Amino acid sequence: MLDSETKAVETPEDHAEELRLWLRLLTCTTLIEGEVRGRLRQRFDVTLPRFDLMAQLDKAPDGMTLSDVSKRMMVSNGNVTGLVERLVESGHLDRRTSETDRRVQVIRLTKLGRAEFRRMAAEHETWIADLFADLSPKDVRELMRLLAKTKASAQKSAARRRP
Amino acid sequence: MLDSETKAVETPEDHAEELRLWLRLLTCTTLIEGEVRGRLRQRFDVTLPRFDLMAQLDKAPDGMTLSDVSKRMMVSNGNVTGLVERLVESGHLDRRTSETDRRVQVIRLTKLGRAEFRRMAAEHETWIADLFADLSPKDVRELMRLLAKTKASAQKSAARRRP
DNA sequence: CCGAATTGTTTTAAGCCTAAAATGTTTTCC
């Protein structure tokens, strides 16, 4: 007891396991993300960020503000500005200034945007299912639980640094 | 039995759980990655891709070829070219053409590069530990196991598409 | 009411990233 405490204080802590876990988490995400990116490009000639943005809007029939999107997608504001610009240009998004607050831009999927997204999303879902095919329902539940815990832990840590 | 089979064939399969799992995985990675990126920038004024590349090289005292790096980091060849260019420029990397195969470029950390990386890596490890702090050792083991299974599943799925 | 802080968005500058084509080198195999 005294020994282990002494040791913990005197020697630098060993966090190799957590480091390995992080690298494995990153590998999984990169692998799946790359696969999805490639399939979206080949099948639908669309980029992953565009798809992701449309996915957010599909869940919000009344539209979202740019900051909403930025927070949900966890990307910078400026990033959203450019992404939206291109999607409005291609006719997938409708963008208007809020009537009540002239700072705010509200964006929505157009009819075309929604139709195209739904078509892509249906296929996208089967890709994801296939990528996770070797996980049992129990594995999936367990991963969900552990990742929820991970997310909470990371958010807490981030909040500690930037309160 | 017949019922469930009939149902499976006639109605589109439901993969909502896998989709949620994928989104949660992505959220965790994005969250942690963003946190690490910010800390690297603030503490050491270095970008995450530069750090990642140096991490690969630190594990390979005899150097690596650009393709090795590209495969390990799971990024495109052209990406590595640019990244290496900047790191050679800043004196962190040494780059030379292989004596036995003039197609190949071998890169290594310079003395400066290694020293700076070690300094950053030590602190980096504590950040990761902190981000995963609320996970018990058992959680970590279990996550490692499930992510290994996930990685294998995704690789298999990717190989099915692109054999 | 009015100046100060806050909020929402855009701009800027730099770097990251990809896919595909191009270039140069080595290996394969007839």
Next chain:
DNA sequence: GGAAAACATTTTAGGCTTAAAACAATTCGG
């Protein structure tokens, strides 16, 4: 030996991404 295939890297063109600064509109507190 020499053409063809394979390999390693670079180039190209375009898009994504960030952090920080700038701009615009609203809200807050005295």
